[in-house]
Each structure stands twice: as structure tokens, then as C-alpha cells.
Amino acid sequence: MQYNFKEIEAKWQKYWADNETFRAENKSDKEKYYVLDMFPYPSGAGLHVGHPLGYIASDIYARYKRHKGFNVLHPMGFDSFGLPAEQYAIQTGQHPAITTETNIKRYREQLDKIGFSFDWNREVRTSNPDYYKWTQSIFIQLFNSWYNQDADKAEDIETLIAQFEKSGNSKVNAVCDENVELFSDSDWNGFSNKEKQEKLLQYRLTYLAETEVNWCPALGTVLANDEIVNGVSERGGHPVVRKKMTQWSMRITAYAQRLLDGLDKIDWPQPLKDLQTNWIGRSEGASVTFKVIVNGEKQSHKIDVFTTRPDTIFGASFMTLAPEHELVTKITTVSQKAEVDAYVEATAKRSERDRMADVKTISGAFTGAYAEHPFTKEPIPIWIGDYVLAGYGTGAVMSVPCGDQRDYDFAKHFDIPILNIFEGIDISEEAFADKDKTIITNSDFLNGLPYKKAVKRVIFELEQIGQGEGKVNYRLRDAVFSRQRYWGEPFPVYYVDGMPQMIDLEHLPIELPEVEKYLPTETGEPPLGNATVWGWDIKQSTVVSNKSIDHKNVFPLELNTMPGWAGSSQYFNRYMDPRNDNEIFSKDAIDYWQDVDLYIGGSEHATGHLLYSRFWQKFMFDKGLVPKDEYAKKLINQGMITGTSAFIFREETTGKVLSKGLIGNNKVTPIHADVSLINTADELNVEAFKKWKPEFKDAEFILENGKYIVGREVEKMSKSKYNVVSPDSICEEYGADSLRLYEMFLGPLEQSKPWNTAGITGTFSFLKKLWRLYFDENGTKFNETEPTKENLKTLHKTIKKVEEDIGNFSFNTSVSTFMICVNELSAQKCTSRSILEPLSILVSPYAPHIAEELWHQLGNSESIATAPFPEFDATYLVESSKQYPISFNGKTRFTLELPLDLDRNGIEAAVMAHEKTIQQLQGRTPKKIIVVPGKIVNIVG
């Protein structure tokens, strides 16, 4: 009997689907285990072999847990809203839903061929109305909530309104917009309805506000900070400019501290935690208020600054505002106006990228105004400079040149005095920023104090005079939540008198309307501005034609859509009860499944999805919707699989194409060749290549030994580099089990590693060898013979190692272990069922199709999926002797087999009497003999 992987794999894939083998039940006496993959965006290009790496790892784990008796939830779905389908729609007019459907179908086929144990009954698609209904509902709940800092949690907006009615907003300790005006209870009660709504927007967890956003003209939309890489859009690499727009934002900053603290509770990779920690960017310091003096007169304006070094306040010799700072126009003197205006205009013109690239050039302008030092009462000049960022802190700094290198450089450049307030420190060359060695001097009441004590004291003094307090600042900004795009979740929002109103939960989903074209309107409104049926009728509670918008009963709906991360921020919870029409998930479902036990996905989502989803989870926790405020106990980032590109070499002068070995000193241009035209020995199929690239039809290919050998190089796997290998072609040629084993065998899960198709013959022939343990030409080989001691030792050694490996997510080493096991059992000519049956279970998580076939050939009628994992028994591994390595000065020279029960003295005697020892020592007397029983002998001297 031959190993016919095609037949076997098709058979079992059908069986699993027909029997819903991997269906997870929400009620079970078994312990639950939730294994989650980051669901993919279904792109038109399909999957390449790098994509399923994490899915294979999680599938092995899920299958293993089933063998260990767990009720496993292992779902899959699609993050199906997104830009590429929309760009395609703009180009071709094809509705993104159609493109998406086609791509999902392709993905599904590819995934099915690899034999994953997903419970497809639970599939979710973020672009389906029955799914995004719940995305909309979370949005509404965020809108109806505020963050109470006293309770340190989100609360219903009604509790805030009650406080406003009772005592205004002065006693409210909320996370809200900056510069909220104070009002009393009588003020509040006297406000018009619209004024009340405006005030409340400043507190809601999702709010509409005019914000400075990253506008990408080429994509026609705003982007979040994490969607911008090196000053250009992550997708497409288009320029990004700053622009003021009215946008929905998420008050994620309310959760900054909890997002930071939560990292201690979860088992996520340290680099990923570091990334989130840096992104949140907590720093401790003080806020200090400076009074402003213009032309010798005190102004009503004040400048608030945030500083991490309040201890250096007596070293402040100037102030610097960001050019965008709102006070700039208000305080600039007449004589400085021209210079300041010119500078502000110049910086506004520079793109974000320019500003980032050019950090060396020092520039700025003097406003003519002064700030009053809170303690010395001396006037200090107020400058503007683009090294101060509008988006961080208050957009203003107290410049202390002696203690900060940027301030120092700025002061030197503009000849501003540099005061030295550090005892025994020379600052003639550079600033001194070492907190640990700081002793303050020339600073009145701070003289002689070290950093920490000085900070405490100065904050106390600032509080006494009402000009400052201790403060914690975060780099994290509120997340812009609007996109000027078509293919995203519509907001469940309509506008009355310019104020946003939420549509009641019972009327959701608000479905995406049809539009003629997917581009912005001529008046510059988002694509939904093209919709003709996009008004909200409050009487009928339904979407109606725009023609009936009368601002009495029918109102315009929101034209923006939600960003890509909206749909992925709670999908892991929805999987628990995905077909529930009445609730996002039932209480029973969430109570049973609780949270994700293992989450596998890429680290590129560190500051996007993985931060936003933690935020939503914490919000849902505050609302009592979920029992855990962190949704994933353990997370693993799978490494990237890189491609091995192939090159042909065209000689620059003659145009001849030289085989790799013939290049020599010739000047050649390497040109990518499609890797599918190369065989495992790096030979190019020249005819096929000429067919693929017709411009080489008549080119002369110079061969070596009758073959054209290509050059190879490791690069990112991508279409443009012609190095993409698809899992389908591998499954076709070697089968899914070979692919699964090989992807794991490549190396540690978390490391990035190059793909080389040639190596797959290793795992393929392993499977053939495994098969031959059970079958030969005449049929089955296994029988009821008693296993030998050797057989049992091999089996139990394997059980032990494989369980350890799975526990450590070290899947590459268990593939080696299987190979060793099969090599040994083959050599032992093992045919014993009591060895071969447990072996099939051991292999099953990794190579489920062949395992299932073997299991059934052994006479079992149920699926192998829940067969109990073999129990390890240490007694089979007990040894009576050991090959001791005998080393001299730490270098092993020979080995000696000795009984394990021999004691230290016995070992020493045996070793010293050995002829090779005598030969090594050449008459010398050893200084010392180290004997570690069971391990090693080391002779020194």
C-alpha cells in the first residue's frame, strides 16, 4: 500500500466537514480552552506559505488540547472591511462586497486544503451587517459613557448629567477635553439642549471634535498614528499632511494607565509589551503655569508647560512654544509679528516627513513677549521653535539649556543665556541630563538637594503659590475614529441641528448604503455623500431617501465610516456566540469561555489592533459585559517567512544571460526570475522563462554543464519579487501534512526564517517512512506482538519530548523528534500495535490527515481528534549504564560506559585505570578529578 496523500487528505477533510468534528459547544463538562488566530484580511493575492505559519501552530495546539480532554474553541473569520477592495471598486466599479466575497472564497479554499480544525460554524465577517451591528452597538455605548477618575472606570453618561444638575462640573473628576470651561448647576440647568450636548461631547468616550488629523490626500482619508510609517501612509506610501477636521475620536487616553498596568498581568512577548509601553509613553513630572508679560504689562493669558524636570526650574532661561500653539498670535508683539508669521508659515508648509528627517537644523523666532518666572519673578523670553511638538504635553516647554541638550543647542544658536544650576558640573560644552548625579545649586530653596528631593520640594512650592502641581503625562493620543471611506462600518448616527444623535440599539444594523461611485463627492464629502438613500426618519425609525430630509422628522446620516480596527476590536468575544441576534453574546457563552487562552498573530499589530482591542475590552469590562479586563492570557508573535528570490544575470554590454557560475568579472544586471520556474537544484527552466518574459525570447542563455543556474537571495515574500510560493502548489505536490510539518520544521515559531521549497522532501519522506511502519506492498504490517523494551523506550522518549515541546511552543524540535522516533522504530522493525497506535495520536496534531487514516486502518471507527493523548511512563526510560564523557581540562577525549549505580569513587577508579587515561596523562599526576555521577568526569592537570 502506497502513501496516497491526495486521496487521504481529501477524504478526511470531507469527513471533518460532514461530521462537524471540530464543532465547539458552549456547554460542556470539559474544561474550556480558547485558541485564537488573528483573522486575515482577504486580499486578492491569496495566501502564500508565510500566512498559515501561525495558523498551523495554533492548530497543533488546539488539536493537542482536544487530545488532552479540553473543549476547544478554535474559530476563524475574516476582517473583511478594508482599503484594497475599495481601491479596486474605484478602478473597476465592482462593488467591494463582490470582490470581498470572491477573495474570501479563495481564502477558504486555501485554508481548507491545509486541514485546519476550525469550527466554521462560528465564522464571522466584519463586513456582514449581522456582525457590524454589534460594532455599532459598542460605539453607541462608548458615546453614552464617560470616564470617572474617582471610580477609575467608565460610567453611564446619565450619572454625569446628574452631577451637572446637582453641582455643575467643578467637582467632576473626569477624563475630558482640555480647557473645559467651568459651569455651575444653575448654568447647566439654564443651558439650551444644544449647549448641553456640546458640553457632554467633551466628556463622552467617543466624541466629535475638531482635531488636527493626519490627512492623506492620495487616499482621500485621515489616518491614525499607527497607520503612518516614516511620515507616509503605511498602505501605499503616500504623503500625509496635518489638517484640521471634525472627526469622531475615541477617548483611549482615559485608559492609558490601565492599559499600561494590564501588561503586567498578561503573558505577551516582552518586545510587544515594550512597544505598547513606549507608545503609551508615560512620564512623571509637573505642570507649571507661567504668567505672560507683553510690553511690560501682565496679560490674562497663561502658559502651561509640562516638565519632567521641575527641579531645574531656576535654570529656565527661556520658554519655547510650538509654532502651532494657540497663544502665538495672541502674545506676539508688533515688532516681532513679521518674523513670527513668516516662521509659522514656513513650518506649516513643511511636511511631517521633512520635519522628522531634518532634526539637526535649529530654527525658531522670538515672540517679543516674556513669561514671569514663578519664583524669581524675572521675565524670561518666549520663543517659538519647531523642536517643540504641538501634539505632546501642552505644546510648550520651559527651556532649561543647562539640563536639556535640545534647549542647550537652541540657546547657543540664538545666543540666549545658559544658567548653570548644577553643583560641580561643567556645562561649557554640553547640557547635563544625569538625574542620578544631580545636586541643585543657584536655585534658592532647592540648593543642595538631589533630583528626587528637589522635585518633591518644588512641586510643593508650586502648589503653595497656585502655579503648578505634580502631573503624569502620556504620549498616547485619543484615536481618530472617522475615515472618509466607503468600505467600512457606517456610524449609527444622524445629525439634528449639527449635533450627533445615536440611533437606538433596536434599529441596528444601519446598513451601508449603495452608491454610484466610491470616490469623494464634488463638494469634498466622503463617498457616503453619494448615497441617495441616506436620511434617518425618526418617526419610522428607518433609513429613507435624502429627498425627504426636512430636519424635522428626517435627518442626515453620518457620512464617515469607521476605521479598519473597529471590527477587530471585539471579534474574539463574538466568536463565543456568533449567531446570536439579540445580544453581542449570551451571558452563558461569555461565562463559559471567559477569555482567550492562546492568541497567535503578527507583531505588526502591536500599537494598532492589539492596543485598541485591549481598550475596548476594558470598556466592556467596566460596563459589566465581559468578566475579564484583559482578553488574551497568552500571546505569541509568529515570525515572518521570507522568500528566496531567484535571479538571472544579464551581461550589461552583450545582453547575454550568464549562468551564475560564469559571471566572473563580467558586469551583470540581476533580474528576478519567478521561483516557480526553478527546480530544487537551482536550475532555471529556460524555455518556460522565455515564455514568461517574452522580451528574453531571443536572448542567448549561456549554460554551465548544460544547465542554467540562478542566483538566490533572501527577501520579503512578495508578488513584485516573484518569490511567492503558494500553499496550494505545495499541497498539490506533497500534501498538506508535509506542508504543516515543514512549516514547523523550518525553525522556532517566533523567529523569521527563509522559505526554501527544496527542503520539503525531508518531511515528505518522513511521512512515507511513517506510513511504511504500518504498511508494505502486501497491506497492513501491524500485529498484536508484544512490544520490545527498545520499542517502548523509543515511544515514551517521544511522548515526553513532544509534550515538553508543545508546552514550550517549540514545534520545530518535535518534528525532529518524530523523525528520530520513526527512524528508530524502522530500525527496530517494530510492528506492534501497542506502539503504532499511540504513535498515530502523537503525530495527529501535526499531520492530522495521515494520523486519521492510520487510526482508522488500525480499526478505530471514531475520529482520532479526541482520542486521549498517550501517557508518558518514565519507567521505560530507566537506564542501567551511561556513556561517560571523560574530559581532560574540560575537553572531552573519549567516552567510557559505566554502570549508573557506580559511586563517585568507583567511577574515579574505573577511569583512572583506563589505558586512554594513562595515555592522556603521559605520566603526569592529576591535580584534581571532578566526578559528577550520571553526567561527566573531568581530570585536571
Next chain:
RNA sequence: GCUCGAGUGGCGGAACUGGUAGACGCGCUGGAUUCAAAAUCCAGUUCCUUUGGAGUGUGGGUUCGAUUCCCACCUCGAGUACCA
């Protein structure tokens, strides 16, 4: 610049809490089988000046003993970028 991560044969990689470096696989070499090829099987494969010796990026240290621990440096990769 800063923060992480990693440097082991021709290649992917292995080595438990310090204890026989290079498991396993690819590739390569030789052989068997075959008319031939594929497939399969067997043997070999870190390097060198080979009765021996050296060797895990470099230099130093701790230790009887270091790929593993400590210090300094070099190289590569990832992230981040004036964060006050």
C-alpha cells in the same frame, strides 16, 4: 541616537537549570538497486598541518568545565524617532 532581538557547518537549525557542540532535515560525495530515471536503501559530510589539535561574531573575565553566566566591542535584524 534610543529600546529590544539575534550572531553556531555550504543552508534551515539542535543542545534541559553551565556538563560528550553541530541532533534532525536539506544539500553535497561515494555505493547498492535500475536498461535508464524517479523513488528507495547503505556509508560519509565543522575545520586543519589527522597516532593529534582547533572550534559556537571579537576581546577579556568567572569556573574543574562556558554556545549557555558577567564586562567591553563588532555585525545584522526589528521597532522608535526632537516626548520636554
